[in-house]
Amino acid sequence: MLRGFNTAASGMIANQRMQETLSNNIANSNTPGYKADQGTMRAFPELLLQQMGGETIPTSSGGLTLPTQKELGSLNTGVYMQEAVPEFSQGDVRETGNTTDLALLHGDVPDEEGFLFFNVQNQDGDVRQTRNGNFTVDGEGFLTTNQGYYVLDDAGEPIQTDGMEFTVQDNGTLEIDGEETELGLSYTANANGMVKEGDDLYTVGEDGEPVVNARDIDGVDFTVQQNVLEGSNVDPARMMTEMMNTYRNFEMNQRALKAYDQSMQKTVNDVGKLG
Known part of the structure; x- marks a missing residue:
């Protein structure tokens, strides 16, 4: 669950940086010769999950337990904004x-x-x-x-x-x-x-x-x-559309973080009482 906290939080931070980049483009839409920045997102290295267990083999002495490993798949640990690259194209x-x-x-x-x-x-x-x-x-x-x-x-x-x-x-x-x-x-x-x-x-x-x-x-x-x-090569209409999409992505990560927080709260307050 703590890993989910980090994943959702990294998504919020990455989208916040993207929003700042897009806002800067909008602010410079009237700056002569300005080249719009394009933010590039990149995932953190994935984790390979494996299930650790054991298998008991009957023997004359009562049994022998051998360790086993079963691959469950990969888990993405989050995303970050790697860099902002200028888009070099001729302005009007x-x-x-x-x-x-x-x-x-x-x-x-x-x-x-x-x-x-x-x-x-x-x-x-x-x-x-x-x-x-x-x-x-x-x-x-x-x-x-x-x-x-x-x-x-x-x-x-x-x-x-x-x-x-x-x-x-x-x-x-x-x-x-x-x-x-x-x-x-x-x-x-x-x-x-x-x-x-x-x-x-x-x-x-x-x-x-x-x-x-x-x-x-x-x-x-x-x-x-x-x-x-x-003039600037910033397309204000496109920038506004990207800002709306980025804000929605931020909200989705925010809701995921809230869901993890509620699950953690339930675990601590309710499940802990059973003990």
Whole structure:
């Protein structure tokens, strides 16, 4: 019975974490470039149950008891939410009219799970990737994210725009005061290996494919559009449906836990009196 307590409780915890993931997706449904997280459930290792007994064999001395084992089957010990994996797909594009808004649109890529990113510099000076093209210009004239992280060029240097007036070509080249600067763009062959760091930033996970310069890979086709933004790929209707299903699963585990509790109470209060 105690094992049943643990199984039901693990189901409640897993569904609670799933609900938090779905709620976060809903909250970011209007965040430019946001990629919805997909929670993955996994069962704990199963236990193999066996019945232990004995069989008595008649002998001249009165009998010999031999131990026996009978396999009853496996018992699942619960479930947990293993991880939240971003769903990398292109979001809808909307026009904003802001010169600092950029959208990175996919064309053909050589890998099925391949994906493209803007390069930015985080607060520690490390290069990170983002899909949020809602950029701005800081007080020193550098192109930055809304969090103040520098947007990098193809050489890994911050981009000095010297104001809001600049033009971005379809190939990601910025024209600033008659000079051209290539926007830093990264490509990874397996986007599922990218990990969210917060502030719309991504980094390569432990088992992920390294990011490379998108312009150095044959077969990578992309377009950078100015004055538009890529929206979130969150489907609010689907998220609400999944949240309802997750809540029902939570309730079912809750009722199972309550039933175990009532059975335990009956065992302690009623059966114990017989002794």
